[in-house]
Amino acid sequence: xxxxxxxxxxxxxxxxxxxxxxxxxxxxxxxxxxxxxxxxxxxxxxxxxxxxxxxxxxxxxxxxxxxxxxxxxxxxxxxxxxxxxxxxxxxxxxxxxxxxxxxxxxxxxxxxxxxxxxxxxxxxxxxxxxxxxxxxxxxxxxxxxxxxxxxxxxxxxxxxxxxxxxxxxxxxxxxxxxxxxxxxxxxxxxxxxxxxxxxxxxxxxxxxxxxxxxxxxxxxxxxxxxxxxxxxxxxxxxxxxxxxxxxxxxxxxxxxxxxxxxx
DNA sequence: AGGCAGTTCCTTCCACAAGC
DNA sequence: GCTTGTGGAAGGAACTGCCT
Numbered sequence: 001x002x003x004x005x006x007x008x009x010x011x012x013x014x015x016x017x018x019x020x021x022x023x024x025x026x027x028x029x030x031x032x033x034x035x036x037x038x039x040x041x042x043x044x045x046x047x048x049x050x051x052x053x054x055x056x057x058x059x060x061x062x063x064x065x066x067x068x069x070x071x072x073x074x075x076x077x078x079x080x081x082x083x084x085x086x087x088x089x090x091x092x093x094x095x096x097x098x099x100x101x102x103x104x105x106x107x108x109x110x111x112x113x114x115x116x117x118x119x120x121x122x123x124x125x126x127x128x129x130x131x132x133x134x135x136x137x138x139x140x141x142x143x144x145x146x147x148x149x150x151x152x153x154x155x156x157x158x159x160x161x162x163x164x165x166x167x168x169x170x171x172x173x174x175x176x177x178x179x180x181x182x183x184x185x186x187x188x189x190x191x192x193x194x195x196x197x198x199x200x201x202x203x204x205x206x207x208x209x210x211x212x213x214x215x216x217x218x219x220x221x222x223x224x225x226x227x228x229x230x231x232x233x234x235x236x237x238x239x240x241x242x243x244x245x246x247x248x249x250x251x252x253x254x255x256x257x258x259x260x261x262x263x
Numbered sequence: 264a265g266g267c268a269g270t271t272c273c274t275t276c277c278a279c280a281a282g283c
Numbered sequence: 284g285c286t287t288g289t290g291g292a293a294g295g296a297a298c299t300g301c302c303t
Contacts, residue, residue, distance in 0.1 A: 016285085016286065016287090017286075017287065017288095018285095018286075018287095028286095028287090029288085029289085032287075032288065032289085036288085036289095
């Protein structure tokens with residue numbers, strides 16, 4: 001049932017009824033009735049919700065998320081819920097570890113900045129990975145990023161954060177950045193990222209990205225990622241292709257083929 | 264046919280209660 | 284404290300029946 005689906009999606013995203021109600025320009029009790037299945041959605045409302053949930057309109061109407069992607073970390077036997085045909089992606093444990101350390105490092109360093117919420121974090125990870133690949137033709141974390149409406153979304157993120165919250169390494173804070181709800185992540189002060197897993201070149205690259213990107217807002221970073229060839233050339237809700245960084249325009253290219261640098 | 268009260272049904276929101 | 288859930292009142296659209 002669609003009502004149930006909407007509620008699931010809302011909870012999954014840590015959104016309040018109040019927020020979605022105001023997005024739909026209705027009162028919260030009215031929104032409540034939607035989740036209870038006592039009131040039908042208008043087309044406009046359905047579209048809006050699909051947009052907020054970052055799900056295609058068709059997928060939304062059928063009550064399914066359109067990225068049927070099963071993430072499996074090797075060596076772990078966590079099974080995600082079954083749902084029709086899907087893309088299966090296996091992630092080596094080592095890669096997951098690298099991701100974890102990089103994430104801790106980023107959060108430790110810039111997680112406290114007011115603009116750094118989940119969305120900005122996604123973009124930072126994306127640029128770190130894809131820029132590194134463009135520069136050195138090698139993978140740093142080498143995560144899989146899917147093309148979603150808002151921009152590239154790292155595949156493993158939610159699972160990893162879930163794990164880290166359970167282990168007490170990270171705390172999730174719901175706050176607001178201007179009028180937008182924001183999900184922030186605070187690292188437990190006792191936890192130190194283990195950077196031995198990264199070589200000097202990798203650390204330097206991450207620092208460089210953080211310095212140039214970590215003060216931008218979610219909107220600015222979204223705009224930037226939407227101009228990027230890997231994003232443009234990918235199909236909706238499909239993985240972005242690392243190879244396509246070599247077709248980047250000067251707008252997003254970071255490799256110094258000649259002399260293109262800005263301040 | 265048109266007009267107009269009475270009714271039903273749906274939707275809205277307020278206010279309160281319960282949960283965390 | 285903030286969020287979620289619910290009963291009830293109010294407004295409005297639409298249908299019915301009755302009258303001219």
